[in-house]
Amino acid sequence: MKDAIFIAGPAGTGKSSLCASLKEWYTKEGMNAAVVNLDPGAEYIPYEADVDVREWISISQIMSEFNLGPNGAQIVAADLIIENIQNIKDILQELDDYHIIFDTPGQIELFTFRTSSPLIVESLGGKKSMIGFVADSAVSASPSGHISQKLLYASVLTRFYKPTLFLLNKFDILDEEMQKNILSWDQDPDALINALMDEKVDSRKDYYYNIVKSFADSGLSSKIIPVSAKNMEGLEDIYTEMSFFASGGEDDDTMYREEDYENDEEE
Ligand SMILES: Nc1nc2c(ncn2[C@@H]2O[C@H](COP(=O)(O)OP(=O)(O)OP(=O)(O)O)[C@@H](O)[C@H]2O)c(=O)[nH]1
Ligand SMILES: [Mg+2]
Numbered sequence: 001m002k003d004a005i006f007i008a009g010p011a012g013t014g015k016s017s018l019c020a021s022l023k024e025w026y027t028k029e030g031m032n033a034a035v036v037n038l039d040p041g042a043e044y045i046p047y048e049a050d051v052d053v054r055e056w057i058s059i060s061q062i063m064s065e066f067n068l069g070p071n072g073a074q075i076v077a078a079d080l081i082i083e084n085i086q087n088i089k090d091i092l093q094e095l096d097d098y099h100i101i102f103d104t105p106g107q108i109e110l111f112t113f114r115t116s117s118p119l120i121v122e123s124l125g126g127k128k129s130m131i132g133f134v135a136d137s138a139v140s141a142s143p144s145g146h147i148s149q150k151l152l153y154a155s156v157l158t159r160f161y162k163p164t165l166f167l168l169n170k171f172d173i174l175d176e177e178m179q180k181n182i183l184s185w186d187q188d189p190d191a192l193i194n195a196l197m198d199e200k201v202d203s204r205k206d207y208y209y210n211i212v213k214s215f216a217d218s219g220l221s222s223k224i225i226p227v228s229a230k231n232m233e234g235l236e237d238i239y240t241e242m243s244f245f246a247s248g249g250e251d252d253d254t255m256y257r258e259e260d261y262e263n264d265e266e267e
Contacts, residue, residue, distance in 0.1 A: 003246045004100040004125040009134030011106040014169040017229035019103040020047035025235040032098040039105040040077035051091045056084040078110040085123050112159050130163040137170040140182050143196035163245050171226040186224045189216045
């Protein structure tokens with residue numbers, strides 16, 4: 001593979017749609033791209049998967065075999081991916097010249113908080129991979145929603161310790177003024193706090209100020225990429241970030257740093 005991106009995020013933010021659009025964009029630009037569906041529970045996916053875990057894992061079979069409800073079965077299914085990892089790797093090995101896009105389970109906790117997930121990411125993507133955290137523009141339209149999504153992003157970043165992009169999907173649903181607001185919040189913590197104080201009561205201003213300030217101080221605020229899977233917007237920016245990362249760019253703390261992997265190798 002040339003490089004890989006794991007598209008992750010809360011349910012319904014448009015992960016699968018973004019995978020479909022990214023593949024279409026790469027193809028239009030004359031590059032090879034393949035999508036791997038890592039969501040065993042997906043009933044419908046809006047692309048033709050090049051690799052699909054549902055070929056080996058069936059939620060309904062797990063439910064009857066282990067006497068589980070749908071949620072329990074999703075958890076078992078997420079962990080079963082690791083048992084099938086060689087099947088996926090065998091197919092990916094043939095795709096030397098491809099950009100690989102991984103679609104992940106709808107419920108973000110199945111991707112972020114299972115012990116198997118970092119192993120899956122390392123095993124399938126390794127050094128050449130990054131994570132695209134997909135946030136929903138409808139949620140970011142309120143300051144409290146935006147901060148919540150940034151906290152979730154920080155959680156994913158911390159969990160996988162990989163270069164992680166903040167992809168604000170469905171940007172097309174916002175009017176121009178709101179688009180400008182959200183982008184300005186990320187340049188200016190004071191603007192975000194003031195907007196939050198207009199939305200909520202004042203009493204915990206210091207608490208939120210410190211949270212928002214920590215985004216800015218840690219560099220977590222700088223990389224919001226507005227995208228629209230629906231309108232095919234922002235996809236080139238994802239490609240640019242990935243190319244920059246693949247070439248070893250280091251201007252941001254959320255990006256790949258060779259020394260992280262050197263430490264891993266020493267352990
Ligand atoms: N307006 C708009 N709608 C979008 C966009 N991307 C996705 N959607 C819609 O959002 C809904 C969910 O999209 P999916 O791609 O299934 O989202 P998902 O995150 O893969 O969902 P789960 O895997 O079920 O959690 C669908 O109705 C999509 O048509 C976008 O950029 N703009
Ligand atoms: Mg999906």
